[in-house]
Amino acid sequence: MSSIGLELRVEKVTFAAFLLAQVAVLWAIYSGLTNPMSILILALIAGVIAVVVTVNFELASYLFVLSFLFNQDLTSGMRLRIADLIAVLLILSFGLRVFVTGEVKLRKTPLDIAILCFLAVLGLSLVNAKSVMFGTINYFRHIQLFLVMYALYHCLNLSHFKKLLYLFLIIVASNALISNVIFIASGGGFRSFGFAGNEFTDMVVPGSLICYVFYFFEKNTKKKSVYMLGVLNFVIALFATGTRGALVSWGIGFVLTNLVLMRQPIVKKGKVIQWGLIVPVFLLALGLAFRYQTSHGVVSPYRGFVDTADFRLALWHLAIQSFLAHPILGIGLNQFMRLVEVYPSVRFSILYPFIKGLDAHSVVLNFAANTGIMGLTLLFILFYKILQESWQMYKKYKWTSHAPLTLSLALVLTYIVYSSFYAGAWFWSLNGFEFMLFLAMLLRLRKELDPRSEKLNSSSLGFMSRS
Secondary structure, three states: OOHHHHHHHHHHHHHHHHHHHHHHHHHHHHOOOOOHHHHHHHHHHHHHHHHHHHHOHHHHHHHHHHHHHOOOOOOOOOOOOHHHHHHHHHHHHHHHHHHHOOOOOOOOOOOHHHHHHHHHHHHHHHHHOOOHHHHHHHHHHHHHHHHHHHHHHHHOOHHHHHHHHHHHHHHHHHHHHHHHHHHHHOOOOOOOOOOOHHHHHHHHHHHHHHHHHHHHHOOOHHHHHHHHHHHHHHHHHHHHHOOHHHHHHHHHHHHHHHHHHHOOOOOOHHHHHHHHHHHHHHHHHHHHHHOOOOOOEEEEOOOEEEEHHHHHHHHHHHHHHHHHHOOOOOOOOOOHHHHHHHOHHHHHOOOHHHHOOOOOOOHHHHHHHHHHHHHHHHHHHHHHHHHHHHHHHHHHHOOOOOHHHHHHHHHHHHHHHHHOOOOOOOOOHHHHHHHHHHHHHHHHHHHHHOHHHHHHHHHHOHHHHHO
16 A cells, blocks of 8 residues: 555544544533533544544444444434444445545446436435425435445455354344343243344344254254254244234245255255244244233224234325325335325324324335335335345355355345335334345355456455455
């Protein structure tokens, strides 16, 4: 690296530290922190973190995955989490490597056109927005998600992604264990999510599918035991959260996984049938042992007990109505969460106090309402391209040592797609970052394993061997 490039990098890192320190100070003041020493300490910590993660992208990526465990909002209702701050630093570090030091060369991916068209239509939908500022902020959030994906894809090699995957499994399994202990200690008296909050359920399903797949390909007996214990740990955690949508998603994913494994040439079919029966029986035994004691709903002074399923049906109905009223570009990105500004009569609904400020609780219907047929079409195209790439990768390498990873990624990304029809928040905050992590891993795996890009990899990815 040239001395000029190094000086520019130092200047950029200094600027990043200063910027994050300023943000920390403003947040402290905004949050009501008045002790000057506390504000100074917070600013110093923020500055040090900025320097470290901006210089060391790999370390930043580990912190990024670790931050999935912390669901706490750092602000008063703006839904800003630790992962959001680290994501900004990842993007800053990525920009530093591309535009300042030249360590990273931008490369095309098979999803580029679909992503660009998708983002373009999201921006275009803002012409119908009643609250342009609210929609614009959400639009920048979408851009941030894909920038994180591109940053991870360009700056990490496959070995780092494997480490991130194991880290993901460890933190999710640890949180699942904590959640299970709390749930069992309470006698199943309430829903338990551990430290990670509601987003935890969208981490448990991928974690269980990955461990289940790895179990059948692993030769080492001890590691096989660890993977199967992980599966059972995740199954208990799913039951402990009491999230019905997650249980449905896991059930679909579990059946699909077993069907694929039955056709896998390396895996023994007898083992697949055996565990394909044992795991559901284990889940049934949990249900009989604890007999879920918590309810999914609230008590309304007008209707008595109202199940959360009624909320979801009401949101879906409103989303469909919004789509039919504005079929081309929708009501504007993120406007469904402020539906009363679009349809003032909604406030007279009995369920309005319980559903105001919520999205449609369906990625597909949410984009249908907010961005119309144009946004929905491009969302489906993006999903189709993702599924196409993931399953082609698995089919291509199902006879090799890469089969467990390619199959796991294909199943996880398929889960994200099918759950988007009835649940999910895969383009928002922690769930969105999780989605982008697996998507970046798939694209990186494709890049390094594709024989057609061997020469390209050897010439343009030299920085990987130096990092």
